Amino acid sequence: MVLATSHILLGSRALKQDELSDTLTFLSSGLPPAMQAELHQQLTIPRGSYVPLSTPKPLLKQLREMTMYIANNQKLVFMYHSSAPGQDYPIKHRAQPVAITFQTHYFYVVMLSEQHGGYWLYRLDRVVKILEAKKGDKLDYAERFSLQDYHHQTYLEDNGTLTRIQFIYRNYKGTALDALPDAHVLKEYADGSLLIEAYVKVGGAMFWLMSQGPGLKVVSPPSLVKRIRDELTAARDQYLE
Incomplete structure (x- = not known):
């Protein structure tokens, strides 16, 4: 458990070097000395490879x-x-x-x-x-903010209105279901592609939808189809000059 938590912490990049060291030491402090030494050895490379954020602050x-x-x-x-x-x-x-x-x-x-x-x-x-x-x-x-709903409806950024969307997905199914936890498969086509539906905050979900390239095609609502088309066209036009 300490090993898993330590790797998650290292992967987060969230803490300054001194806070990271203090936290890793605290996590391992309850282990017997032999296990502490083993953990230290197992984390040597990940710890030495730690890259904090560009402007880390004490947290x-x-x-x-x-x-x-x-x-x-x-x-x-x-x-x-x-x-x-x-x-x-x-x-x-x-x-x-x-x-x-x-x-x-x-x-x-x-x-x-x-x-x-x-x-x-x-x-x-x-x-x-x-x-x-x-x-x-x-x-x-009952009227407080629901973290569960937030995690189901938001990808990276809490932005945009809640919208039910549908898209054809040609990449690995688990990638979509992990990125958009509320998503579910409506239909599977003969070529292996999927029709997936999700209820998301559109502004944040745009980041993920566009990151999938030709492996994803939004089919509804029409307003989102237009928005993605316009974004991709504007991005392409930058390279035509």
């Missing part, structure tokens, strides 16, 4: 503090540095954190945001400074 203390804000139902006023185009400086936000999740290198904090008028995902490493923490609301569980 462990921040992760702990945010977890306590959630446990105590507190609202926050904080400075947040968005990745939106043209926003080169931190902006003040007001929101109540309700859950933490990890996906593709980053920790995200789900917050009930005043700025966005509902639940929004904030990247933990982009929370620059907490200005104020005060008593928040004890949110009804």
